[in-house]
Amino acid sequence: MNKTKQLFAGLILMALALRTAQADYTLNLMKGVTKVSNDVHDLHMLILWICVFIGVGVFGTMFYSIYHHRKSKGHKAAQFHENTTVEIIWTIIPTLILIGMAVPATKTLMELDDVQDSEMSIKVTGHQWKWEYEYLDNGVHFFSSLDEASNKARQVGSGVDPRTVPHYLLNVDKPLVIPTKKKIRFLFTAADVIHSWWVPDLGWKKDAIPGFINEAWTSVDKPGTYRGQCTELCGKDHGFMPIVVIAMDQPDYDAWVKKAQEEAKKGADLSDQSRDELVAKGASVYAKNCSTCHLPDGKGVPGAFPAITGSTVVKGDITAQVNLVLNGKAGMPAFGKMLKADELAQVITYTRNALGNAVGDEIQPKAIQELLPKKSSEPAAKAAPEKSAPVADMTKEDLIALGKTVYANNCVSCHQAEGQGNPPMFPALKGSAVVTGNINAQIDLMLNGKGMMPGFGHTLKAADFAAVVSYTRNGLGNAVNDVVQPSVIQKLQSALPAEQDDD
Structure with a gap:
C-alpha cells in the first residue's frame, strides 16, 4: 500500500512539474x-x-x-x-x-x-560556423556568429557557468532582422559543407548546399525574437552556429535598415595604431573568428587545424600570411570577405606577437585596405543625372579592368566568380544568350531589372555600369568584343524615372 501511495504521489508531482515547465519544454510540435x-x-x-x-x-x-x-473459455480458432x-x-x-x-x-x-509574389528577398549562406545574410533589395550584408558571452562560457575551463548566460548557445552578435506582415523569400546556399537553417517558430527548415540554391518563404504577423540552430552536422562546431530572427514593425525595420546602411558606409578605421593596440584588439578578433579551429592557446588540432604557435607561416613573411588570411586556402575561409581592414590588421598582428610568437612586427589597416578588392563607386545620386558633369570615354582594357571589380562587388554573390551562376535560380553569364546577344537588350535589363534581379540604373555610376557590362561581354568565358561607353550609360540613366524613397 505504501509503495502504491508513493507511486501516485510521484506521478502527481511529475505532472505538476511538467505543467510548470510547459512554456519551455513540450513533447508536441509547436x-x-x-x-x-x-x-x-x-x-x-x-x-x-x-x-x-x-x-x-x-x-x-x-x-x-x-x-x-481465449482457449480457457472453450473457444476454437476459425479455419478459413x-x-x-x-x-x-x-x-x-x-x-x-x-x-x-x-x-x-x-x-x-x-x-x-x-515563393511567388514575395515582397523582399534575403540570401542566406552557411559557413563553418556562422551565417551570412545578404538583403538583395537594399544591399545590407553581414555575418552572424555565436555571441561573445556564449562563446566564452563554452570554452573548456572558462569558469563561466552557462546557466548565467542568457540564451546560452542560442544568441548571436548580429541577428537577422525582418519586417512584419511582408512575404519574405529566402535563398539558401553554402560556402563549404552542407548546413541546414531552422527556426522552429517559422514552421520549416531548409538545407544550405554548396553549389545549389534552395528556396523558402515566411511572413511573420507579430514582432518578436525567434531562435533556431543549424540542423545538419557540419563539422567540429556544428552546435555553435545559432540563428536569431527579430521581426519588427515596418517603421522600426526601416530605421534598422537605415542604421545598417550608414554603418556599412563608415567602413573600417584606417588610422594607424600602435603594435600594443593592434595586439590588444586582435585578441578579441582571434577569439571570435579563429579560436574555434586553432584553439584559444593557438596550439591547433594536429592533423586538422595547424597550430599558430611556432607556425612558419605566422613567423615568416607577413605578406604571405596576409595573403593566406585574406584569400583562404583549402579548409580555411577567406577572411577578406568577412572582416574589416582594421580587424584583419589587428588579428594578423596579434598572431605574430602573441600565442607564443614574438616576431616583433605589425601591419596597419591602410596596408590591408590596399589589398582588399576596391569597392565600387558610391551609388549614383538621386539628383537628376543630366546635371552631372559629362564622363570621359575609356579604353576597352580600362573598362574591363574596372568592370572586374564592379562585378566582384555587385554580381558575384548570385552569378558566381566565374559567371557559372546557380541555375535555375541565378542564370549563368558564361555563354548567356543575353550577354552574348544584343548589347542594348543587356543594358536595358541591367538598368531596370527583371524578376529577382534588381535594377542597377540608380545604384551604379555611369562608369561602373559601362565597365561591368563590358566585362561580362569580354570576360567570364565570353568574347563578344564590344563595349559600351560611360557617356552612353549616363544619357540612359538621365532618362530613367526618379527613384522612389521607401519612406
Whole structure:
C-alpha cells in the first residue's frame, strides 16, 4: 500500500512539474508564429489523431478478441482461407484514409513551396560556423556568429557557468532582422559543407548546399525574437552556429535598415595604431573568428587545424600570411570577405606577437585596405543625372579592368566568380544568350531589372555600369568584343524615372 501511495504521489508531482515547465519544454510540435507554421501544426495534429483512431481501433479489437475468445473459455480458432468481402473492405478503407491524409498534406506542401509574389528577398549562406545574410533589395550584408558571452562560457575551463548566460548557445552578435506582415523569400546556399537553417517558430527548415540554391518563404504577423540552430552536422562546431530572427514593425525595420546602411558606409578605421593596440584588439578578433579551429592557446588540432604557435607561416613573411588570411586556402575561409581592414590588421598582428610568437612586427589597416578588392563607386545620386558633369570615354582594357571589380562587388554573390551562376535560380553569364546577344537588350535589363534581379540604373555610376557590362561581354568565358561607353550609360540613366524613397 505504501509503495502504491508513493507511486501516485510521484506521478502527481511529475505532472505538476511538467505543467510548470510547459512554456519551455513540450513533447508536441509547436504552433509557431506564421500561417505556414500553424498549417503544419494543424496537419500534424490531423495525422496524429487519425493514427490514434486507427491504433485504438486495431489494438482494441485485437485485445478484445484475445481476452474474450481465449482457449480457457472453450473457444476454437476459425479455419478459413480467404474472404473476398473482408479483403475489399480492408483495401478500400485504408485507401480512403490515405486520400484523406494526402489532400491536406499536399495542400500544405504546395503552400510551403509557393515563393511567388514575395515582397523582399534575403540570401542566406552557411559557413563553418556562422551565417551570412545578404538583403538583395537594399544591399545590407553581414555575418552572424555565436555571441561573445556564449562563446566564452563554452570554452573548456572558462569558469563561466552557462546557466548565467542568457540564451546560452542560442544568441548571436548580429541577428537577422525582418519586417512584419511582408512575404519574405529566402535563398539558401553554402560556402563549404552542407548546413541546414531552422527556426522552429517559422514552421520549416531548409538545407544550405554548396553549389545549389534552395528556396523558402515566411511572413511573420507579430514582432518578436525567434531562435533556431543549424540542423545538419557540419563539422567540429556544428552546435555553435545559432540563428536569431527579430521581426519588427515596418517603421522600426526601416530605421534598422537605415542604421545598417550608414554603418556599412563608415567602413573600417584606417588610422594607424600602435603594435600594443593592434595586439590588444586582435585578441578579441582571434577569439571570435579563429579560436574555434586553432584553439584559444593557438596550439591547433594536429592533423586538422595547424597550430599558430611556432607556425612558419605566422613567423615568416607577413605578406604571405596576409595573403593566406585574406584569400583562404583549402579548409580555411577567406577572411577578406568577412572582416574589416582594421580587424584583419589587428588579428594578423596579434598572431605574430602573441600565442607564443614574438616576431616583433605589425601591419596597419591602410596596408590591408590596399589589398582588399576596391569597392565600387558610391551609388549614383538621386539628383537628376543630366546635371552631372559629362564622363570621359575609356579604353576597352580600362573598362574591363574596372568592370572586374564592379562585378566582384555587385554580381558575384548570385552569378558566381566565374559567371557559372546557380541555375535555375541565378542564370549563368558564361555563354548567356543575353550577354552574348544584343548589347542594348543587356543594358536595358541591367538598368531596370527583371524578376529577382534588381535594377542597377540608380545604384551604379555611369562608369561602373559601362565597365561591368563590358566585362561580362569580354570576360567570364565570353568574347563578344564590344563595349559600351560611360557617356552612353549616363544619357540612359538621365532618362530613367526618379527613384522612389521607401519612406
